[in-house]
Amino acid sequence: MAKQYLSGGGNPFGVTPAPSVFNPNPPDDLISRQGEPAIWIRAIPKIGEVDETKMAIPGSESQLYRIERYRRMPTETLNPIFYDGNIVQTKYGPISKIRSLKVFRNDDFGGNFNLSIESFEHNRIKLKPNIEFQEYYQLDCDYDIESFTKFENVPFIQEEDGYLLHPVQEDIIVIVDSVWRERLDKSGYDEIGFKYDFTKISCETVAEAGRRYLLNYVTFSPIKIGYKTIDTKDARLAEKMIDVQSGDIDIVVGSGLNISKDDILIPLRTLRTEKEILEKDKKGRYPVKYSPLREIVAVYTDSIEYEDFWIEDSRYVRINSSTLPERIVCVYQYNPRYSIMPDTTASALAERIQPRKYIGRINQTRLDLGRIFRESIYRSVATE
Template identity: 25%
Template sequence: MRKSGLGGNTPFSITTKPNVLTPLTNEEMIDRRGESAIWYRLTPCPCPQEERMPDCKFCFEGLVRTFQEELEVTEEMAYRVEGNKVYTRYAPISEIVSATLISRETFKPLTIKRIHEEFFEVGEDLKYWNSVLLKYKVKMEETLTVEGFGENEYVLFPKLPLGAITGVEEVFHIPEDREPEEVEFSGFTFNSVVFPKRTNGLFRLKLKFQHPVKIAYKTFRVDSDARKIFDRSQITFQEGELMAVIGGGYKLGEGDLLTLLVSTLRHSEYIRYQTGNLDILSYSPIANIDRIFSKGKQGLVAHQRDEDFILYGDSKIKWITDKPRNGYSVIYDYHPTFRISGFIEGGSGEDRDKPKIFKMKPISNLNIRGIPGE
């Protein structure tokens, strides 16, 4: 789901109380004040235990990551009307549940003729000042075709909107003097695709892309004594909880995961030497690796990205050259991930799907079994 229209914008400061100058919904305030996040579920794989493989492409160590496919938008006024075309604020449209023409004393249902990504056509001829009340569904996942240019590197960063890559359908190399040829990829992160060999030239990628949801959050403390905030015995960020709110229409459940896409935290750790060229870091998904260094005979040795190592997936380091035998230290930034631990308020009073208020607890890395029962 992406925003395609400009409806609901106002030059006035948004307050927490609705008034004549800011007739905005709760969802609109969350959209402006909240942070973008990727929301997904982890469901046990249906394969029998004895048939599961550690390198299965369809699950994550026995867990399948799934997303909500559609979001229903209700009580929205069309922000733009042109003849028989009615434009919505969100796209791509998957279904129009109802479209009602509102006049002084009448409510007239409109006849839907054709649905496009950002607008739909009706059988009636409308004027630009007509008010149309909408109820429709939009897709939360899209298939995008994008391009990326490689310069002797293992990772491509195609230009993408804010969100996350959830799958790679195909990748083609586009040479200047011959036909395009399909190439093999080895993995992907939120915003990049990883290849087993160095890439050069233009590449065209067909990706499954998940648009983010907006959540607003604040710290949640059980202890009401503010004087103990600076006490060393208090809980740390990775042990505490946050209270958050999300708009209506999202079918949240306890145990669902939310990864913030803008906020990052920095962490440093020592990685012991292990056989193999892959190492798993403690926190993920990784946003950026600041530096890696090890101890050499003449002092500290700095290792360069794309020359000595690459970021493989969203939580691993893959070594291209020989790995340091004595281990190494790494400094990196990662996007915080939270698990929903309970709901504070999630009803549907007045027969409306209202925003849900919930608690969420940080988890470090799914690779170190951050899922209950594992």
């Protein structure tokens, strides 16, 4: 899933398996609208012990993990409703690269041709003038988007009394650099302490609704997937030549995603609950076995039940106490992770590449997802 700028123009006659003027690629559109958001982590074979690329931390002895900074979208037929002179708009953004902008025209009128681009920003593309282009021609755009979006000094107004800020809807928060709150006399802003997780920023002090803030943070746009669990009645379990186990999942992703073996997918709306004894690390944190950690339900010792606790870096439990016990019992919820198996299915229909099908298996590798996000955002990119 990318940031969606445009809506509307959908098919009022329902989803069909064949493209139409209302819906040029129905399966991709269905996944985009109704699929579950998920984090896609690319697994890369480790080159050797001396590796200075610093793409991400090792998840095991043989793998490095990174998150793609740029993601190719399925080829989109642009909607002429949103044309404005020489400005056209894609449904998703922010655009990082345009691979092609192709006009389809009857051979009797000269055949297909490509448009030249003057500039692009967010989801808007400014075309170079071309007298051959007419708005009623079919215009297909093959483009990439940015997975991460950085916001600097973005104004935000607190919606409810309290200490919680919700600056995102569909994307997830991966880094918060600073939070500035307007003074009561409106003479300026003061930097305040905060904590954050995927969906919210928690200020250290409460404020009333309507209070103004300046936020500096980075968000990530998840992909969309469809999936279902393979149960014990699945006929593939009896096939000796097929590596399928009960509890694996069938996964369907959009046609533009080049997912490969050993990559990890994390569905973000699926939650599982775990009870675990956690040990304190050198920084006073309590790392959990299963991550990303989404919610802390309860924290106990043999004699104390803690009420002031929070999540750090999607992997650690923090508690507010003058003395920190060496071990705690924590009940928490997390998103399950699945590794992609080699088996995959590709297909095409009506001259369109269709969504791809994979098998996913539960993955329990200990991953520092917060660090993977940071190093995926800030790693060096080779240039000529």
